[in-house]
Amino acid sequence: MSKSSQEQSPKAKSTALSTSEQHELLATEERREVLESLDDRQLPIDLEELACVVEGASQPEDAAGENTESVKIELHHMHLPKMAEMDVIDYDADANQVTSYRPVQ
Secondary structure (H helix, E strand, C coil): CCCCCCCCCCECCCECCCHHHHHHHCCCHHHHHHHHHHHHCCCCEEHHHHHHHHHHHHCCCCCCCCCHHHHHHHHHHHHHHHHHHCCCEEEECCCCEEEEECCEC
């Protein structure tokens, strides 16, 4: 049975970005960590889990967990919408979930 055109697998076709768009996408550590974590996880992924992964990657082990809420806010309002705008992910802001991911070429 084939899927309808509206249904997509969580890891769909890759997205082709210009060199400038690739630089913009990879300009922040947070977006690089999101991309790396999406390669390793089953989707959908909750904002809370993604924030913990991103924060853990950027903090020493003894400090991890202290800024999860601020990382969550930053991802929700800045990084994930930017990545969705670039068509790299689908982000459901109401459900706070990344629902699909398209690797960058």
